[in-house]
Amino acid sequence: xxxxxxxxxxxxxxxxxxxxxxxxxxxxxxxxxxxxxxxxxxxxxxxxxxxxxxxxxxxxxxxxxxxxxxxxxxxxxxxxxxxxxxxxxxxxxxxxxxxxxxxxxxxxxxxxxxxxxxxxxxxxxxxxxxxxxxxxxxxxxxxxxxxxxxxxxxxxxxxxxxxxxxxxxxxxxxxxxxxxxxxxxxxxxxxxxxxxxxxxxxxxxxxxxxxxxxxxxxxxxxxxxxxxxxxxxxxxxxxxxxxxx
Numbered sequence: 001x002x003x004x005x006x007x008x009x010x011x012x013x014x015x016x017x018x019x020x021x022x023x024x025x026x027x028x029x030x031x032x033x034x035x036x037x038x039x040x041x042x043x044x045x046x047x048x049x050x051x052x053x054x055x056x057x058x059x060x061x062x063x064x065x066x067x068x069x070x071x072x073x074x075x076x077x078x079x080x081x082x083x084x085x086x087x088x089x090x091x092x093x094x095x096x097x098x099x100x101x102x103x104x105x106x107x108x109x110x111x112x113x114x115x116x117x118x119x120x121x122x123x124x125x126x127x128x129x130x131x132x133x134x135x136x137x138x139x140x141x142x143x144x145x146x147x148x149x150x151x152x153x154x155x156x157x158x159x160x161x162x163x164x165x166x167x168x169x170x171x172x173x174x175x176x177x178x179x180x181x182x183x184x185x186x187x188x189x190x191x192x193x194x195x196x197x198x199x200x201x202x203x204x205x206x207x208x209x210x211x212x213x214x215x216x217x218x219x220x221x222x223x224x225x226x227x228x229x230x231x232x233x234x235x236x237x238x239x240x241x242x243x244x245x
Contacts, residue, residue, distance in 0.1 A: 005083060008075045011078060012077060016039060016040075016042075017173065018039060018040040018063060019075045020073070022037065023062070024069065025062055025068075025069050026070065032229055033229045035230065036059075038224065040206075041205060044205060045196075045207075046222045047223050048207065048209045048225075048231065049225055052211065056210075056226055057178055059226070059231075063076065063207060065092065077096075096173070096175075097170060097172035097174070099196075100178055102182075103159060107150065108152065111146060111147045111149065111158065115133060115136070115162060115169055116133060140162075142161040160184065164195065175199055175205070177209070179210055180193065181193060190215065193208060193218045197219035198219075208221075216234075
């Protein structure tokens with residue numbers, strides 16, 4: 001049973017999409033994140049960089065509600081996770097778009113069919129989203145020919161573009177991208193991150209993890225560094241939005 005104060009509308013009304021305070025999390029006996037503080041705002045991008053096994057993916061699992069915190073407080077899109085019930089968390093997940101490091105598809109379906117699949121499962125009418133999806137395919141840079149091919153026949157970069165389009169198709173309030181440039185050339189990776197960052201313009205909060213610190217200058221964003229399970233914002237390298245407009 002959820003407590004009466006499972007919602008923190010004040011934080012959300014002030015533009016704070018994610019607030020983590022003193023959060024700890026891990027797997028089994030292993031603690032990965034300890035005393036972690038983090039904030040992501042609506043209409044902004046947060047880039048979290050750090051070496052391999054620093055806790056970036058664990059942070060993503062927390063934000064997409066597939067891992068429960070052991071201690072501390074997590075408020076995501078106005079819902080206090082520790083005080084919420086399963087029904088509230090299920091509704092919240094529908095407001096989150098996630099791009100996995102290794103996205104999974106129904107391989108025999110086309111890229112376009114995979115992008116549309118979550119919308120069909122949500123029983124949305126085709127005429128309500130068809131035009132938006134075609135525009136989205138163009139936005140992420142997925143070639144129309146590639147969109148009509150089975151996913152098993154397209155390149156790794158095209159799969160990543162399709163994964164991003166699928167995550168954005170439901171117009172989420174929070175967009176999570178776990179190492180979205182993995183396996184890409186530096187130029188292609190920067191293009192992908194720039195496209196993700198553009199979603200800030202429609203009011204979404206965007207959180208991107210990567211080992212590549214140079215991505216901090218791709219677009220206006222807050223740059224966080226994670227090391228040994230703790231996060232700290234890099235004020236010196238966080239981009240000034242005015243310089244990009």
